[in-house]
Amino acid sequence: MSAVDVTLNFDQILSSAREVYGAELRKMADEGLDFAFVCADNVAKSSTTGKFMEAYPERCVNVGIAEANQVGVAAGLALSGKVVFAQVFGPFLPLRAADQIHTDIAYNDLPVRLIGTHAGVTSGGGPTHNVIADLAFYRAVPNLTIVSPADANQCARVVRESMDYPGPMIIRIARGAEPDVYADNNYEFKIGKAITINEGKDLTLIGTGSSVHWCLMAAKELEKSGIHARVIDMHTIKPFDKEAVLNAARETGCVVTVEDHSVNGGLGGQVAEIIAESGIPAKFKRLGLPDEFAILGDVPEVYKYYGLYPVGIANSVRELLKK
Incomplete structure (x- = not known):
């Protein structure tokens, strides 16, 4: 929903x-x-x-x-x-x-x-x-x-x-x-306040920028397996909405970040720090560009190579949930 x-x-x-x-x-x-x-x-x-x-x-x-x-x-x-x-x-x-x-x-x-x-x-x-x-x-x-x-x-x-x-x-x-992610502009928006754009109880996908759309499409793909993903639009990286992350970790027990950025130091790093310091027992995974200079190719092919597309994200989630 x-x-x-x-x-x-x-x-x-x-x-x-x-x-x-x-x-x-x-x-x-x-x-x-x-x-x-x-x-x-x-x-x-x-x-x-x-x-x-x-x-x-x-x-x-x-x-x-x-x-x-x-x-x-x-x-x-x-x-x-x-x-x-x-x-x-x-x-x-x-x-x-x-x-x-x-x-x-x-x-x-x-x-x-x-x-x-x-x-x-x-x-x-x-x-x-x-x-x-x-x-x-x-x-x-x-x-x-x-x-x-x-x-x-x-x-x-x-x-x-x-x-x-x-x-x-x-x-x-x-x-x-x-x-486009949003059907219209009739939604509450505030700098520093994350937006829950899809409800789910099995895990939480947190995206920022263009990766929010990837998260939505991955959630749609996961529904085919009976997995219901919460999707959060973390449009503001600083100041960061810590409560949205803590609530997601407590309520779904599994958090996956997705970003068009290195896995080091970006959205995933921020969320990892918050969960680790909270002591909340939750599964966690960062999806993004690995610690290397990315391959050369058309943008969609680069995303696909690194698993940053709906099916790739969904597959990573399924593997995490099995652990």
Whole structure:
């Protein structure tokens, strides 16, 4: 039974978070909300973000191909009193701009929203462009709020809610069109509060970002075996909803995390720490990218190779439950 209306039977409905959040920025600007926007040379004029920039050039800054400088410019604008959104090519955000994120943005606790695109292996550019260690870095930086929306419309909600949210924020999104998770926007959303989107008593699947959809499809696959999985959308990695994890461990006795990130230091690491420190006896498994540079291939094939697809996730769950 679904706890909210999800697109469980419409898994081919695709939306681009980059397009939807660009449209949301335009709406917010049209409504008179005051913010600035910084980007590199990665915004197409034909995109919704490009059209927003064309309509409001006075509040937009293009720094060219210089991501570290881009984050520094965003910090300067925030120090002048602006809420700042900055779209940064995801592979370079946590690597090239790590010092600026840490010292310019986080240390000064500035209202900058860094939108990192091409999360996980969605860049299609191979191991050097896979964004699989960013959450581990971000989690360790004080003051950072980290949000990984489950779908494009949720990304728009994060962008809007972030206008009144204190401090700096990372918004982690995929490269392009991703399956919609929610049938509509009529569900309660709050940064820092997980959403139970499918009820179940046999185990809990916890996903973040694009992996939430994988979890839903895996739950559907598990139903064929009479296994009923709770599915949690952990859209916020920091601050983390510990109670959702503790309740899941107590009530279902088995927790599996699924993420488009290394199994080290991301969602799985966070959940493991919480369960271990709680002393709750529960089976646990992390599913994600292993501790290696991922294979080169088409994105769907990479996911399949590592078992990050509905049938693969369901098989891992069945093996865990047998132990």
